[in-house]
Structure formats: C-alpha cells, structure tokens
Amino acid sequence: MQVSHTRAAVSVSFDEENLVSPTGLVPVMRLAEDAGLHSLADEWIKIPTDKGANAGLKVAALMAGMVAGADSIDDMAVLRHGGMKKIFKGCYAPSTLGSFLRAFTFGHVKQLDAVASRLLINLARTAPLFGDPSGKDFLFVDVDDTIIEVHGYQKQGSGYGYSGVRGLNTVLATASREDTAPVIIAQRLRKGAANSARGAKKFVTEALGTIKRTGATGPVLCRFDSAYYGYPAVSAVLAGGADVSVTVRMDPAVKRAIAAIGADAWTPIRYTNAVYDEDTQTWVSAAEVAEIPFTAFSGRKKAERISGRLVVRRIPELNPKATQVQPTLFDTHRFHAFFTTVTAEALDTVAADKVHRKHARIEQVNADLKDSALAHLPSGKFAANSAWLVAAVMAYNLTRTAGVLAEGQFAKARTGTIRRKIINIPARIASSARRQQLHLPQDWPWKTEWGNLFTATHAPPRAA
Template identity: 50%
Template sequence: MKACHRVRPVFDDPNLVGCAGLLPALLLGESAGLHELLGGHLSVGSANAAVKSAGVIAGMLTGADSIDDLGVLRHGGMPRLFGDVRAPSTYGTFLRSFTHGHVQQLDAVSSRLLAGLTARVPGLIKGATDPGGIAFVDLDDTIGEVHGYAKQAAAYGYSKVFGLNAMVAVASTPLAAPVIVASSLRKGNTASGSGSARMLTRAVATARQAGVTGRLMGRADSAFYRHDLVTAMMKARMWFSVTARMNTAVKSAIARIGEDAWTPIKYPNAVWEADDTVAGGGYWVSDAEVAETCFVAFSSKKKAQQVPCRLVVRRVRRLQPRASDGSVQGELFAAHRHHAFITNSTLSMVAADQHHRGHAIIEQVIAELKDGPLAHLPLGRYAANAAWLAHAVIAFNLARAIGVLAGKKHARARWATLRAQLINLPGRIAVSGRRLTLHLPRDWAWAEPWQTVFDGATGPPSIRAA
C-alpha cells in the first residue's frame, strides 16, 4: 500500500459522520428502555438529565476516555442522526452534579437495562436458563489511574498507582461472554475485598433479573477470601469457588496430601499420551496436577460460623534456574508452586479446577474498560467519577449486546474490535423526500454483521430473536 500524494484535505462536509454504528447501538438501547429508565429513576438536578446521560454513554461507545473526547458526537452530520447533542463542557457539568444517591439511581438503571437487553437479545447470556447449566458471577477490583492531586478519594493502592479503586462483578456462562452486573467506586487505598458481600448480593439480584435461572457459581481471587463474602454466596444458594490465602491452615492441609493423590490435568503445553492400558484410553503429560482434601475454612471463627468445604489444590512444577555451566538442578530439590481454592460444588475435582481458572475472564473485562472509558478517571469529584464508572458499565453492556446481535464472529469480540468494526464506521447522510439515507462504505468487510445489528435493533421481534 502506498499513500497518494495528490490529496488536499478540507474539513467542510456537513453530511459526513465518523461513527455511524452509534445509530443501531442507541436504537437498541432505546428499545430496551434506556431513555424511559433514565427519565424514571435519575433525579439529578440538571435539565434534560436523561438526554445528557445517553450522550455520555454514546461517547463512551465510540471510545471516549475523557470529557473532551465526548466532542466526537458533534462532528459533521451527527446532529441529523441524533437529537440534543451537547458540548463536552455541558456533559462535564452534568457529571459534577451527581451525588452518591444519584450514582445508585444510575446503578438501578443499569440493572434494569440489562434485563431489557436480555429480553431484546436472548443470546446475551446464552445458556443461563438451561436447567442443567451453570452461570458464573466473578468479582475483582482494579485501580483506575488519575492525573493530578486534586482528586477526591484518590490514593496509592495495592498496585502503587495513584487512583481510585473500582470493584466490578460480571456474569457469564460457558456459552456467553461476560456482562457487567454490578460496579462500585471506592477510595484508592481500599482493601480489595471490602464491601464484596454487598456487591455480590447486588450482582446476583441483577443476574436473576436478567434471566439467569440456572445454577450460579461465585468466583474470586485470594484478595476476596473473606468470611462475609463466602457466607453471602451460601445465603444466595450459590456454589462458591474462592482462592484461599496461603495461611498456616491451608499450608498444613496441602502438606497432608499424599503423592499418590495428585492427578495430571490438561494445562498449557500439556500433551495427551494415548495408552489403552489405563482408564480413559490415555493420560495427560503435564507439569500441572490437582488434588483435593476436606477442609474447614475460617477456623478462627466460632464453630457455627466455620465453613466445611473442599480444598482443591493445583500444583505446577517450579522451573529451576540454570547453573553457570548450563545444567539444571536435579530432581532431589524439585519444588512446586501451589494454588488452592475452597469450593462447595459437587463438580469433579478436575472440572472444579477448570471452572475456577475461568475466573480470569473478569481480567479481560477490566482490560477492555481500561482500553476505553476507564483509561483514567477524568473528574475531580469522587461522585462524578463514580457516575463516570456507572455510565461505562451501561456502555459496555450495550456494546456486548450489539456484538451478540452481529453474530458468532462478534459475540465474544473485545470492545475495541466492536468499536473498530461496528461502531466507528464512516458514513454520509443524504436527504430525499424528508427521509435520511445513510451511505456507508462499499466493500466494508463487516457490512453484513452491521446490517444484522441494524435490523435487530429496528426490526420486529422475530428478527431480534434470530
């Protein structure tokens, strides 16, 4: 490819748009009740709050990570496609008018909108209604970086980054990519697991409201190894799968596991060795093995508060450093890294380990948020940044919904991919007989999925359900 040298750029066309994919995205949101929910629940003291909130969500869908980036909504023919587009400074003033109570109202909108989206796009949480299926609720937190010291509640957290702590809960199934079911912004130096029990209760309620009727499993890492969280999972009649801290009780339990109890598992770089002389026709040749033992979690609590459960342990051979002559220390001093988690599930040991490793899916969600609106938290007021996070959650779920509508190739695509292929699509508006025609690029590689999204957002229920 070679660039043409005979080009003269001129910014003068009032009919061009650079993000035509916002049209079906916002139409889908409207059909799921976005504007009605915002109008009915959001009482923030700002005129036309529902319109402004929808504008912030639209800007985030295109990749805005700051107030100034919301100006992308005002170019070319965008005012013809979307009414009531405001200036970035207006959106900034609107967000600064939020209080903690208003953020909770926005969380309520997000929860109800997800239920509306699952009704419009049945495959959004595919498999959640299967009688024998399973859905997962994963919790994790991250530090959202801020720039400048005039930021309310910002502090240095566990990652040594100056920012605010955002806790997120996502729901997923083996057949569907995750959607965000709850979020919360905290002080930058807040302990990761603080408030996780309340977050889980909210997340489960949202997941159930969105149509998850099957078995739920709650997953979290060792930072959330807390009695109140595990108790909340049991109270919600969930299976739990939480990474255990390597305290004295856990280390002692691992030490009691005999060598003959370890089972090789399929792990990265594992090789299947066919052997007709063993059950199953073969076995995995891998440096990873699993074993389990009975365990009583939180044994320092009163007996009535202790949690009898299974302790499943995965061990991976620790790579030995090479000596100066290139040799490797022999087997006598071989050691393993151990990863243990507690669970009350009835799954097999190997299946329980596989499902627990699936908790890493929430790391991808956090990465997608940080590749978009959470690249940094742009506002000085704590409540305003909390509102920014709540809007980002709505935008994420909307993007996930249009990805599912687009078909299998986009159902699990990352947000950046959806932006590049389905949202930030150039177009030109033509007017004929009071009707707008949106001309899109010829030979666009993702024209068919885009048209499917548009038809699903605007067509009858039979098209949406397809």
C-alpha cells in the same frame, strides 16, 4: 498501500454537512432506547439543579460518546460534527455533559446504579447475553478489583493501593457462561487505598440480585481471588443461592490440609507444556491436582463454619542451582489452593481446577474498559468519576449486546473490535420523501453483521 496522487493534486476541506463518522450509533442507540434507557434515567435520576435537566438525554449522550470511543469529557465533541444533529437528538456540548457529571452526589450515583441494573435486565430480554437458557450449564460470576491510574493530587479519593500505583480502586462483577462473553452486572468506585474485600458482602449481594432479576437460569458459581477469601463474601454468595470458588491464603489450616493429602491422590492435568500420551490416554504434566474435604473459617463459631472441598494444584519448585551431577535431595512444590462448595458430582477435581483458573477472564474486561472509557477518570470530584464509571459500564454492556445481535465474530469480540468494525463507520446522509438514507462505504467487509444489527433494532413493530 501508496497514495495515488501527488502532493499538489490533493487538497482537503472540512465542509461536508451531511457526513457522520460513527454511523453504528444509529442501531446501537435505538437499542438503548428500546431497552428504556431514556425513561429509566428520567425516572430515577433526580438532580435538583438545572444541570440535571433532561437526565435521560444526557446519560444517553455520555454512553453514545463512550460507545464511539470517547475516554474523556473533551472527546464527547465526537457527537457534534457533520450531520449528527440530523439523525440524533441531544448532541450536547462537552461542557454541558461535564457540568452534568459534576452535579452528581453519592445518592445520585446510586440512582444511576439502579438505571444500569435495569438497563442490563432489559438488554438481556433483547439478546441472549447469558447464552443457552436451558439451565444446565454454570453461570459464572467473577468479582475482582483493579486500579485506575490517576495523576496529580486533585483527584478526590486517589491514593496508593496494593499495586503501588496512585489511582482509584474499581471493583467489578461480571457474568458469563462457558460460551458467552462477560457482561458487567455490578460496579463500584472506591478510594485508591481501599482494601480489595471492603464492602464485599453488600456488593456480592447486589450482583446476585441483579442476576436473579435478569431471569438467567441454571446454577451460579461465584469465583474470587484470595483477596476475597473471608466470611463476609463467601457467606453472601451462599445466602444468594450460589456456590463459591475462591483462592485461599496459605494459612496454617490450609497448610495442614495440604500435608494430609496422600502421595497417590495427585492427578496430572493439562497445563503449560503438558504432553498427551496416546498409549495411556493420559496427560503427562508436571502440574498435578488433588482435593481434600475442608471446613473454611474454622476459627469462627460453628454456625458460621462452611464445609466444602479444598482443591490443590502443585507445580515442581525448580532449583536453578541443581545439576544432573548434584540434584536436589527431594522434590519440592509450589502449591495453589482454592476452596469450593461445588460438589464432586457437578465438577470433579480436574474440572473444578480448570473452571477456577478461568476466573482470569475478568482481567480481559478490566483491560477492555481501560482501553476505552476508563482510560481516564475525567473529573477531580469523586462522585463525578463514580458516575463516569457507571456510564462506562452501561456503554460496555450496550456494545456487548450490539455485538451479540450482529452475530458472527462479534458475539465474543472485544468492544474495541466492535467499535472499529461496527460503530465507527462513515456515512453520508441523503433525504428523500421525508426519509433519511444512510450511504455507507461500498464493499465494507462487515456489512452483513452491520445489517444484522440494523435489522434487529429497526424491525417493524409487532402486531398487537
């Protein structure tokens, strides 16, 4: 591509008052309004000072900026340009939104949490966020934490956690099926030096409670990494009526169980560099899996011991110094084990291992958020940053719902892709007979999907 005019033949001026850049916010914020965002925030958020006035409009403004790509308070100025005030109400200045966030306390953050869970429930009634409602497939709930890096010593609660990076600890719970993209059902901001499993019991209980209120059907399977292998988290899952699949630490009990697995119990699996043998109709792979009955937390009293299956994946431990002339005396392996309460009838050994490995999809959600609103935590106050996290989660779920309604490639696309192709589209506003006409670019490659979203959010009201 090349500029078609000479330098002298091109000039610019910022004077178009009827132009807006994120036109996709029109259907997206209509979707938020239909899901009750404004009324929920006005009902639940009770900040006594004048900074808390019009909470519904201010929360919506924060979310709109985040949906459009804002990752700092200053970026909220994207709401105040051209003809934005002609099609939106509550286009607040960044300073106003910053003062609103700094007025939050811990209690107000919990109020915003209540808004987030109810907004997700309403969005799930608008779009099939949880896929096929037949109730046969597993609904996967993944829990994990990540560190959001911060700089300087003025961030309340910042510290050095398990990653060795100075930051704040964010724990998320996502829900998805095999054929759907994850949505976030619970979130919490913690001190940077917080242990991963801190408060896991209450957090898991709240997440499963949100799932029940969405009306999602089918068996629920909660997946964790080894940081959450403990009685509080696992017992909370079982008390919530779900099954668990959690990576275990190599403690003596686990090592004894692995040693008791027979040599003929191992089954090759489709793994890195696996080859399918057409003659035997099996996978030829260095990775193998096996399982053995296992009782977790056997050191606790009998009522707190949990029976299930220990599924183990082993991979050869290669000795870089070994040669064909002088090989190792015997094979050694690296073992990766996880504990699950799902029965073998529901998931056999190979299927259980495959399902558990897909817990890693929550890392994509962490990366997605860090590529948008969680690229920064904008305030020095911990409560303000906690509120920012909740708003970022609501913006993520709202964007995900918009992608589902747009259909096609956007049903499972990253929020960054949805932002680039659906949200941040320039348009010129024209008014005629008290109606506003938005003129979008001709031959926009994704106009069909944009039209699907607009139609879904601007359909005529149903007859009474």
